[in-house]
Amino acid sequence: MSDYGHPLEFGSFITPSAADPARVVALTVLAEQAGFDLVTFQDHPYQPGFLDTWTLLSYAAARTSSVRLAANVTNLPLRPPAVLARSVAALDLLSGGRIELGLGAGAFAEAVEAMGGPRLTPGQAVQALEEGIDVIRQIWDTDARGPVRVDGRFHRVSGAKRGPAPAHDVGIWLGAYKPRMLALTGRRADGWLPSLAYLKDGDLAAGNRIIDEAALEAGRKPADIRRLLNIGGRFTDAGHGPLVGPAEQWAEELTDLALTDGVGTFILASDDPDDLRRFADEVIPAVREAVTAERSGTRTLAPPSALPSASVAPARDTASPGARPGAPARKAGRSPFAVTPTPDDGVRLSGTVVWDEQTRPTGPAPDPDRTYTEHDLATGRHLIQVHDGLRGELAQIHDLIGQVEAGTIDVGTARSHINTMTMRQNNWTLGTYCESYCRIVTTHHTIEDRSLFPHLRRADPRLAPWWTASNRSTTSSTRSSRVSTRPWSRWSPPPTACPACGTR
Incomplete structure (x- = not known):
């Protein structure tokens, strides 16, 4: 040594x-x-x-x-x-x-x-x-x-x-x-x-x-x-x-x-x-x-047992995704459902109500009899990582703005930092295709809101809003009051339109 x-x-x-x-x-x-x-x-x-x-x-x-x-x-x-x-x-x-x-x-x-x-x-x-x-x-x-x-x-x-x-x-x-x-x-x-x-x-x-x-x-x-x-x-x-x-x-x-x-x-x-x-x-x-x-x-x-091995790579399917090396191994090739959305940190930058959180589908509890392969879980994990990355970069932008306002860094330094971010690189890559991209995203989310999610809700009663089954007698005014005190979305405030092309 x-x-x-x-x-x-x-x-x-x-x-x-x-x-x-x-x-x-x-x-x-x-x-x-x-x-x-x-x-x-x-x-x-x-x-x-x-x-x-x-x-x-x-x-x-x-x-x-x-x-x-x-x-x-x-x-x-x-x-x-x-x-x-x-x-x-x-x-x-x-x-x-x-x-x-x-x-x-x-x-x-x-x-x-x-x-x-x-x-x-x-x-x-x-x-x-x-x-x-x-x-x-x-x-x-x-x-x-x-x-x-x-x-x-x-x-x-x-x-x-x-x-x-x-x-x-x-x-x-x-x-x-x-x-x-x-x-x-x-x-x-x-x-x-x-x-x-x-x-x-x-x-x-x-x-x-x-x-x-x-x-x-x-x-x-x-x-x-x-x-x-x-x-x-x-x-x-x-x-x-x-x-x-x-x-x-x-x-x-x-x-x-x-x-x-x-x-x-x-x-x-x-x-x-x-x-x-x-x-x-x-x-x-x-x-x-x-x-x-x-x-x-x-x-x-x-x-x-808690330390990773530098000489032997652990098998991909012996531990749950995100588990630290050395965690108890599960059945090879299969694992319980282990894709968990990032918890809401409770930070709100606006009091604007974007949507009714009480009507958001929460999904059924994981089926204890169902196991999932790494391939089954990959898409869900990737979707979470994408949104976490975007949220992280938005938080960095807010922090940079705060530093500029406080006078601790200049605008040029903040701009240099922003230029390294994924969303900035994507903006450069898209260039003149921004409008088409934004319209595709809008269409994608509209299809989900108006077709996919309602269909899933009709097909599986467990996807109904969490308050529906036990609170059907709740008056409209009471529901409205409850909604107004519900924590707002993590994406707050959302853009009402794309600043580059005006697409909502």
Whole structure:
């Protein structure tokens, strides 16, 4: 086990897509607002579908104020180290000390060569990277006397002036996987930055050993090198493998990586704003709390049966949808009805009565003799998720409006945040087809209200309004009074017409 005691940090790994630059920047702003410590972008200068990473970093630094920024990782063969050193220092000074330097030896030799860079063997690439680090550190070291001199095989600097110095001690993190790169990390770097998707079981522990040994041989402490990790996964209701499951499973697995493999910085690779928010809201606080408790000796570990397995994905049909990993298994392939609408939170933004809640069909109680497959339940769960997502984004819009009114954020920041939302993306996608879309939705709901629901009500007496059977003698005035005090719909107030096309 290796816990280097590093303070935990969390970052995002955003694709620098040239197809939608505004979205890339909006995701960066969102990450800062959500509380991430770091935002990173991959650097592949030969990729025409990507924005230039250092230009993007400069723009992103101007649009943010607190989050740190880095390339993940910089392609050194196409970034001359002396020029790169001054670029990093300049941006660090301009941003108030918020730039870090991820470095890579250049994995795609053909693409590098096609862009005019040198074609190097793996061994040569490692040597060139070490020489580049020497150049960069000398440029930054303004306390040393004399000009910069590096007489390397691949990088030669003869008499360049030093400076400027960065605003803070910029960390150099190496994207390393093979023994020579790992040893270089231990000797010369400030951090190790691999991607979990490229690692096999045991690679983190083996990499740590090589780095630690190289650090000790160089007279350094193993804890001098921060361990960072690019991660990816998927949030689901139940666990289906490593980092595929509910937020609780994510938190448990990342906590184990921190305490067992010494990872101090987790960087989430995702361009999904909902994933970024969920990671920030549910995973980060849980991991911080668990690691702090473990280090202080106050953590209470859950029994093994309650923890998800990182090596064996649970069968999809052995537990109810939404059940946490480790819950008692039910009959394989079948489960009781377990689709439950999200409870009403009671929040009302208007006193307007939209419809009579007492006439809403509530549905019969689940049939105890009926079981449902995962396929049977999927549609109901999906419908709930869609509406929950829309409600969540509406709540975020209300919150943003409140922040603008309070003066805590400006209109541009609020707009950038809204631009990452699903409903905004859908609006852009629909474009000129908004009117047709709204009319289809109106037709859909009208068919339900006038045909489908009445038919179902006639076919099954249990779908009648809940008060009908026991209150048929209630007077109209009494019913009216009862309706007026009934809690209003969660969708309050609803739009009376589409603001874009006027369709009701």
